[in-house]
Amino acid sequence: MRERGYFAIREAIRERISEGEWAPGKTMPGEVDFAAEYDCARATINRALQSLAEEGIIERKRRAGTRVKELPTRRAKFEIPIVRLEVEARGHAYTANLIAQETKAAPRRIAQTLRLHRGAQALHLETVHLASGRPYAYEDRWVNLTAVPEILEAPLYKVSANEWLVRHVPYSSGEVCFSALHAGKRQAEILGVAQGAALFAVDRTTWLEDEYITHMQLYYSPGYQMRTRI
Amino acid sequence: MRERGYFAIREAIRERISEGEWAPGKTMPGEVDFAAEYDCARATINRALQSLAEEGIIERKRRAGTRVKELPTRRAKFEIPIVRLEVEARGHAYTANLIAQETKAAPRRIAQTLRLHRGAQALHLETVHLASGRPYAYEDRWVNLTAVPEILEAPLYKVSANEWLVRHVPYSSGEVCFSALHAGKRQAEILGVAQGAALFAVDRTTWLEDEYITHMQLYYSPGYQMRTRI
DNA sequence: CAGTGGTCTAGACCACCAG
DNA sequence: TGGTGGTCTAGACCACTGA
Incomplete structure (x- = not known):
């Protein structure tokens, strides 16, 4: 261990932990x-x-010292990219079809999620993301027009709402929820799959400070996988 | 901004970025x-x-300086917990049924994944995780007996293989893959759902150094959601 | 090749909390 | 309440790389 750097030291200590030099729960x-x-x-x-503490391998407390975690809960990190970049990273040509764009009263569930006033208008967008011409994902999005009225002037047929929002309201917070769902009639039609097909779905709500900006549901075509290393 | 600490400074700078003080791509x-x-x-x-760079909001390069990212790809972090803790965190009583435990030649796909010799024996385990008595997830696991022969002596009817492995080979690396799948005959039977139901599935392979330890597939009961903040 | 970020050091003070 | 980790400082050297 004559390498320099905190990196080398971290890896050396990590290895000593792996080898069991300090039993889980014991003080280092x-x-x-x-x-x-x-x-x-x-x-x-x-x-x-x-x-190492950030990775969830050890626990540190003032006065109590540093301990190896009893039951390490590993932290996986995912990049949540723009769909276009995701498609391009897989080596496909990206295109998108904006199949519906309409300003109307948001349904109750969306209004609640986005904290809209009763009967408030919101922008509803439906987009199909295509990879080399084949349906890659179907996006169903509502945008709070009070938060970003400028979006009505945006050329959404050229730049996806996803990307427009990232550029104009870039550093918002959000909640993401992953699940498996059956394709409904609309999703099946649009993605070209059988109704009831198992789809990987992502729900995302984003806000900036106290203002709710958008809620999106993204349904990936069957076979989609989200991978990461831990 | 007279608060102390790098934390306060980070939040102050984050806010200045949000407010657009430096346009995306511009040098800070x-x-x-x-x-x-x-x-x-x-x-x-x-x-x-x-x-801030770790969060993916800015990019830093020597000589070139610090820039606001053009298209920020947010990083979501997930805790990958032990199923028991996940169930308990939801306020349910956790139990598990080990429904199959057998040492046999691994099928080709598993043997490849775990880098087993042709025809090598491996431990196959099937477990149902129950939350307050109801099926929560079905686990199908193969364990490389060359890597952890001691598992054959473990009381797997008492401690789930998941947990035994975490305690005995705690700090392994791994690959995780999330997807949506249709319930096959076996999964449907065990989880008590219709065949073809959409299930949220997690595949996980773990290794320590060069040694592959285990491959697991976990099928959650319908309705499962994985949430996180970004 | 000069200017940026990356890292290290030695020393200091502080917050926290287990004993 | 003393010992632990958390953080800050001032200064230094180095690695990288864009102008």
Whole structure:
């Protein structure tokens, strides 16, 4: 272990944990001890250990010290990309069809989700995302016009609402929900699959501060997989 | 902005980004400038900006400086918990039925995934996870006996294989894949749903260094949702 | 090749909380 | 209440890479 850097130290400690040097739940050496052992500053050890703590491998508490987690809950990270980029990353040509665009009163469920006033108008958009001409995903979206009235001027036939919103309201917060659903009549029709087909679905609500911006449901064509490393 | 801490500085900068102070793709001030502005050490600014970079909001390059991302791809984090903890977190009593446990030659697909020799024996386990007595998920797992022969001595009727493995080979790496599948005959039977029902499925392969440990498929009962914040 | 971010150091003070 | 981790500082050197 004569490599430099908190990275090397982190990996060295990770390996010692894997090898069972400290049993789960047991206290590990303190930062000062590690610093002496690896002959570096305490801040460097701190960086390494914080990094492991972020991964969910160890737990750190003031006064109580650092412990190996009893039941490590691994944290998986997903990139939530724009559909266009996702399609292009798979080596396909991306196109999109805006199959419906209408301003109307939002149904109750959407109005609740977006905190709209009773009977408020909202923009409803339906889009099919295509990969090399084949249906890739069907998007059903409602946009709060109070939050982003400018979207009515946007050329949504050219830039998908997804992408327009990301560019204009880029750093919003949100909630994402993944599930498996049966294709309804509309989804089946649009994606060209049998009604009742199992679809991977993503629900997403985004807001900025107190203002709810949009709610989207995305239904992927059968066979879609979301992968990640842990 | 007279609060202390890299946290406060990070949130202040995040807000300035949200408000559009620097257009996407434009260069932001350097660390030295920010340090002067917030009257703190450069290291503190570095911590704040690295944190924003990890979130995927900004991009940093040596020499080129720090930029607001053009198309921010948000990173969602998921905890990948032990099923028992997931069930208990929902306020249900957890039980599990080990419905099959057999050592036999792994089918070709599993053997490939786990890098087993031709015709090697592996442990096949089928488990139903129950929440308050109702089927919650069906688990189909293969374990590489070369990697963890001790599992044959484990009381798997008491501790789920999932949990035993987490305790005994806690810090392995893995690949996770989420998808939507139709319930096959076996899954339908076990979960008590109609054949063809849409199920949320998780595939997971884990390994430690070069040794492949286990491959698992988990089929959740209909209605399961995986949620997270971004 | 100069300027940016990446990292390290030694020292310091503080917040937290288990003993 | 003392020992732990959390954070800050001022200064330094280095690695990378765009102008």
